[in-house]
Amino acid sequence: MTTTVDTGLLADLQKFGAADVTACFSCGNCTAICPLADNDATFPRRVIRYAQVGMKDDLLGSKELWTCYHCGLCSESCPTEADPGEFMATARRYAVASYDPTGLARILYTRPVLGTAIAVLVAAFFGTFMLTAGGLGNQDTTQLALFDFVPEGLIHWTGIGVMVLLALAGVIGIGRMMRQVARRDGESLATTVHGREAWGRTLRAAWDSIGVESLGQKRFRDDCHDDQPVEPLYRRRWVLHALSIWGFLGLFVATISDWGLALLHVKATGTPVPIWYPTRLLGTVAGLALMYGVTMFMVGRRRRWSASAATSTGSDWMLLALLWITGATGFLIEVALYLPPAPAWGYWVFLLHVSVAMELMLLLPFTKFAHVMYRPVALFFYSLAKQKRAASA
Known part of the structure; x- marks a missing residue:
């Protein structure tokens, strides 16, 4: 070659x-x-x-x-x-x-000032769009329920649009990566799905990459010895990484579930429910996990606790900031929801939360958050190669 x-x-x-x-x-x-x-x-x-x-x-x-x-x-x-x-x-x-075919990731990584300006403008765009498209710019917020400040349908369809763009960028990026890795490793679609034995290897590799490594973080936890025995468990990198991942996934599942219950007319979106209500409990626990993990990562980068935190880029801080704002505003919304009337600040916190959450998902393929796409693919090919070596031994 x-x-x-x-x-x-x-x-x-x-x-x-x-x-x-x-x-x-x-x-x-x-x-x-x-x-x-x-x-x-x-x-x-x-x-x-x-x-x-x-x-x-x-x-x-x-x-x-x-x-x-x-x-x-x-x-x-x-x-x-x-x-x-x-x-x-x-x-x-x-x-x-x-x-990334758009060039946006390169800007975010290599031009931090411009990247930060883009991030601010994207959030401002989402906020302005939802505020004006919902016809709420001149309405009296005291007459509105907190979750009516931005119409549910507008959030729903904007979210679908963001997910479509995310999926499109993700598919293109992952496709480019897979072609590069497969060509280098001598893999092809035929070698991964042709025949029962190939399917078996592929399914095992998928489980290893997603279940064992990406979610379970087995090698990160067991083999990466950056955490010395004297390092307290509460600040070990694999713990913070796991809490951040599981927290984000938990919030995503809770949000989708809450929307699904509203669609089935089981519970209206934003209806106050006891803390032990399944979706509320999941969202609260996941939010706490995310906030703890992200906050500790930010402190660790500031104090340079580990080798990975010795050098930080603007994109690193941007991702942490977006995650932290999303989590913090989510908890503030929860507080505002249970206050006897909803405070005026609750409406604007809600708008900020939705805007930043939309931006976070839209920028996923272009920031460090893209690890959640590319690492499982690499681990999949790593597992395939490991299985082939074991079979030929």
């Missing part, structure tokens, strides 16, 4: 982070110490070499980018201080921008 060399690859990569691996002389120390390296994933040495020699397609097709959790052991042991862990994080940002 012909390899195309991009001589400007390393310089382009450096726009996405502070990593400078020109000092790396491929000694292999990082691979030797990495708890996740094996015969199929000899990283980060291999990925660094791709960048140094300009092998762009191989770098973008490296599932190793996404199986790395940036524990920092490689950077701590690097004899030339090339910081391979941060390089892997930089390469993931570059990959997200490369899979």
Whole structure:
């Protein structure tokens, strides 16, 4: 297979982070110490070499980018201080921008001021659109129920539009990634679905990538030793990561369930119910998990608790800020809902919450949040390769 060399690859990569691996002389120390390296994933040495020699397609097709959790052991042991862990994080940002056909991810990662301005404008657009499209700009809010401030139908159809755009961007990005990884690994659609044995491998790989790793975080928890025994459980990265993921998923399920109950005329949206009501209890617990995880991540980045927090980009802070605002405004809405009449500030908090939540979903494929799309795909191919090695052994 012909390899195309991009001589400007390393310089382009450096726009996405502070990593400078020109000092790396491929000694292999990082691979030797990495708890996740094996015969199929000899990283980060291999990925660094791709960048140094300009092998762009191989770098973008490296599932190793996404199986790395940036524990920092490689950077701590690097004899030339090339910081391979941060390089892997930089390469993931570059990959997200490369899979994105719009160019928005590149702006968010490489031009933080402009990226922040775009984020503010997107939120302002959603807020203004829902306020004016609902015909509520001049109405007396004291005459409205809190959840009538923005009509439910408007939120519903705007949300569907956002999900369609999200799905379209996600499918394009994942499709580009899968082509790169599959070509590099010699996989194809036929090899993953042709025959009972192939289907068995594919289903096992899907379970490993989504159930065991993405949701259960087995290797992150068991193999990545960035958390020393003296590190308290409440601030270990895998705990914070798990709480953030499960919290976000729980809120998503609670929101969809609440909307479904309203559609079935079981409970109107925004109706005050006891805290132990299933959707309310799920939303409250999930919101607490999300807020704790995100807040601790923000504190950890500010205080640089771990190697992964040593370098932060504008996009990193943007994602954390959007998640935190979504969670915090959600709890404020819950408070306003139970107050005897709804306070005036509750209407505007509700509008802010909906606007930021819409923006968060719309920007998912273009920020660090894109890990939830690309990491499971990489782990899927990693599991397939592992099964093939075991079968041929």
